[in-house]
Amino acid sequence: MGNIFTQWFGDNLLTYILIPVPILIYVLVFALYAVLGERKVSAWIQNRIGPNRTDRFGLLQTILDTLKLIQKEIIIPNRTDKLFFRMAPYIVFTSVFLGYAVLPFSSVYIGVDMNLGLFYFFAITSLGVIGVLMAGWSSNNKYSLFGGMRTVAQIVSYEIPTALSAIVVVMLAGTLSMQKLAVLQAGGVFNWFIFGGPGSAVKIFLIPIMVVSTVILFMSTLAETNRTPFDLTEADSELVAGVHVDYSGMMFAMFFLAEYAQMFAVSGVVTTLFLGGWQSPFGNLIPFLNTPVFQVFWFLAKGLFLVFVQMWLRWTLPRVRIDQLMTMCWKYLIPITLVNLFLVGLYIILT
Amino acid sequence: MPYTTILFYVLALIIVVSAAMVVFNKNVVHSAFSLFFTLFAISGIYVLLKADFIALTQIMVYVGGILILLIFGVMMTTKVTNVELKTKNLNTIPSLVFSIGIVTILIFVIFSTKWNIRLGLDSEETVTQIGIMLLSKYLLPFEIASIVLLVALIGSAMFARRIKD
Numbered sequence: 001m002g003n004i005f006t007q008w009f010g011d012n013l014l015t016y017i018l019i020p021v022p023i024l025i026y027v028l029v030f031a032l033y034a035v036l037g038e039r040k041v042s043a044w045i046q047n048r049i050g051p052n053r054t055d056r057f058g059l060l061q062t063i064l065d066t067l068k069l070i071q072k073e074i075i076i077p078n079r080t081d082k083l084f085f086r087m088a089p090y091i092v093f094t095s096v097f098l099g100y101a102v103l104p105f106s107s108v109y110i111g112v113d114m115n116l117g118l119f120y121f122f123a124i125t126s127l128g129v130i131g132v133l134m135a136g137w138s139s140n141n142k143y144s145l146f147g148g149m150r151t152v153a154q155i156v157s158y159e160i161p162t163a164l165s166a167i168v169v170v171m172l173a174g175t176l177s178m179q180k181l182a183v184l185q186a187g188g189v190f191n192w193f194i195f196g197g198p199g200s201a202v203k204i205f206l207i208p209i210m211v212v213s214t215v216i217l218f219m220s221t222l223a224e225t226n227r228t229p230f231d232l233t234e235a236d237s238e239l240v241a242g243v244h245v246d247y248s249g250m251m252f253a254m255f256f257l258a259e260y261a262q263m264f265a266v267s268g269v270v271t272t273l274f275l276g277g278w279q280s281p282f283g284n285l286i287p288f289l290n291t292p293v294f295q296v297f298w299f300l301a302k303g304l305f306l307v308f309v310q311m312w313l314r315w316t317l318p319r320v321r322i323d324q325l326m327t328m329c330w331k332y333l334i335p336i337t338l339v340n341l342f343l344v345g346l347y348i349i350l351t
Numbered sequence: 352m353p354y355t356t357i358l359f360y361v362l363a364l365i366i367v368v369s370a371a372m373v374v375f376n377k378n379v380v381h382s383a384f385s386l387f388f389t390l391f392a393i394s395g396i397y398v399l400l401k402a403d404f405i406a407l408t409q410i411m412v413y414v415g416g417i418l419i420l421l422i423f424g425v426m427m428t429t430k431v432t433n434v435e436l437k438t439k440n441l442n443t444i445p446s447l448v449f450s451i452g453i454v455t456i457l458i459f460v461i462f463s464t465k466w467n468i469r470l471g472l473d474s475e476e477t478v479t480q481i482g483i484m485l486l487s488k489y490l491l492p493f494e495i496a497s498i499v500l501l502v503a504l505i506g507s508a509m510f511a512r513r514i515k516d
Binding site for chain 1: 380416
């Protein structure tokens, strides 16, 4: 399985219960500090100070915010569909968290090293749409409903460029297993798939294609997480807050948690596909930096950097209009990825 | 009892209960959402059969694609355009007789068939095998299926478009 937990505790049911625990803890801690990070980043970009009252750097801010949210009463409006209204936030978070099962945090730690890792990730995260639709419909509120519809239209459209730009890497690597994709990119920065993966000097022709693919994958996953500049689904100036309008207390926090969990999940996929996964950028020059513990560090560092870029974009760019969003997806991203696919296929045949 | 057996019965229960809810629910949107649990549990059954690729395709195509379009359509009709969908039981007795007949035939077929049970199927590299098969032995059916889908797509686009006089 390539998992250190099976070596430690043996191949039994207890192990399989224990494997997701570190990931769950990581996701919760990450969400706490990513919220703080987002507020700090936005503050710096807008020349403010940001949260600084809880202690010197505001480190306790989100913990206290969460405590406040736990204390709050969960208000469920009268004419909502009670069952689905309660179920929706959990479906959204569960679908995102299931995606973490295939993220290779290190060469010895991955939830499930399955042959179809990448396919699994795209399939399982598309379930979140159902939760969003449920929330939008059951709130019995026009803003929620329109928010839900926009989310679905957006996610379903952007799944196409996401999958097509990921397939480019799959064609070069010949595997869908996330762990194998990471293993293949051993040997330093220039063997990462953003620079064409391992290969001879001929791969220089691949570099522009792969860079474009990386950018497209990053953009379309950003659109799937529904964040600015693609946050039409919550668009506070027109839809109040989209599907979140009627949610309060911890149920709202669950949507928030899902959003931040998804931010890191998609960053993890971009990292694994194009940025070498857990591989050290120095390759084997410094073997010490490629030990399993440091691999976790590299994976998190790359993933968190991409999360930072997401925040950076959110606070720098204005929101696009819905027609611009769809035009970009169908008229620009999809044709470009198809051309990329064709060129990489040509490269594989010729070399 | 191995826990795969327990899992199978749990999944089977989910499938049967949610499928019954799809049929018996008066609210169309509830039916559509119940279908989500049915389809998802079916993909679990595929996993137990070691058909990992089919399980994921089930999620990707049925849950992530078709079901969402279905819910979308149902939601559009009831909430946005104010069209009341009628959910009534019509022709109760003939349909009851007919469905009981079908169930009897199915149960008879299931119990009279001699099932070949193969143990220890190799689940490694199913994708590779499927890919090779699709592009060699089953290339023609594969291409015909894609052409049929394309024709359906163009046809629906034609119908959906308003014809300008």
